[in-house]
Amino acid sequence: MKKFDLPYFLNLLPLMIKYVTVTFKMSILSLGFGLFLAIIIALIVHMKVKVMYPIAKMWVSFFRGTPLIAQLFFLYFGLVQIFPSLKGIDAFTAVVIGLSFNASAYMAETLRAAIGSVDKGQMEACLSVGMSYMQAMRRIILPQAARVAIPPLSNSFIDIIKGSSLAFTLGVTEIMAVAQSEGASSYRFLESFTAVILLYWIIISIFSYIQKILEKKMNESY
Known part of the structure; x- marks a missing residue:
C-alpha cells in the first residue's frame, strides 16, 4: 500500500x-454572458412576451433539466454534425458557451423571482407618472431586485467555478x-x-x- x-x-x-487563471477566465466570461442572457430571459418571462415566452420557458427547462457534462458534449461534439461550420470552435470557447447557457437558466429563475418580490404597486406608480416599462425596470425595479438576487447569483458564480472542472473532458x-x-x-x-x-x-x-x-x-x- x-x-x-x-x-x-x-x-x-x-x-x-x-x-487557476484559466479557470477564472472561463468562469468570469461564463458569468458575464450567462447573466446577460438571464436578464433577457427573466424579462421575457416577466413580460410574457408572445412567441418568445414559450421559447424562454423551454430554454430554462432544458438547461436545468439536463446534466452539464451532457450539454457540453452535445455542444462540442454533437452540433458539429448538424452545423459543420462549428468545427472551427475551440474547446475553451465551447466550455464558456456551455457554462453560460447552463448558468443563464438558473440565474434567469433567480432574477425572475427577485423581480417578482418587488411590490407590483411600484411598477404601477412608475407607469402612472409616464415612465415606460423598461425605464421603470432599469431605474426602480431592477435595483431593488438586485439586492434580493445577489446571494443566489453569487452561488451561481460558485457553481460556474465548480462546473468549469468539466472543461478537461473537452481538452482544456x-x-x-x-x-x-x-x-x-x-x-x-x-x-x-x-x-x-x-x-x-x-x-x-x-x-x-x-x-x-x-x-x-x-x-x-x-
Whole structure:
C-alpha cells in the first residue's frame, strides 16, 4: 500500500496554481454572458412576451433539466454534425458557451423571482407618472431586485467555478486537467486529486467570504 507522498503533493500545488487563471477566465466570461442572457430571459418571462415566452420557458427547462457534462458534449461534439461550420470552435470557447447557457437558466429563475418580490404597486406608480416599462425596470425595479438576487447569483458564480472542472473532458488544460494528467503519469492519484480538491475548496471559500461581505454592505446601504 502506497503512503501519501507529501513532497509530491506540495510540488503539484504550484503547477496547478499556474492554471487557476484559466479557470477564472472561463468562469468570469461564463458569468458575464450567462447573466446577460438571464436578464433577457427573466424579462421575457416577466413580460410574457408572445412567441418568445414559450421559447424562454423551454430554454430554462432544458438547461436545468439536463446534466452539464451532457450539454457540453452535445455542444462540442454533437452540433458539429448538424452545423459543420462549428468545427472551427475551440474547446475553451465551447466550455464558456456551455457554462453560460447552463448558468443563464438558473440565474434567469433567480432574477425572475427577485423581480417578482418587488411590490407590483411600484411598477404601477412608475407607469402612472409616464415612465415606460423598461425605464421603470432599469431605474426602480431592477435595483431593488438586485439586492434580493445577489446571494443566489453569487452561488451561481460558485457553481460556474465548480462546473468549469468539466472543461478537461473537452481538452482544456486547467486545474482538473493537470490533476488528471499528473495522476495518470505518476499513478499518484490520491495526491493529485487531494491537491485539486483542496485548491477548489480554497477558491470557493474565498468567494464565499467575499459574498458575505457584499451582502453585508448591501444590507447596510438599505
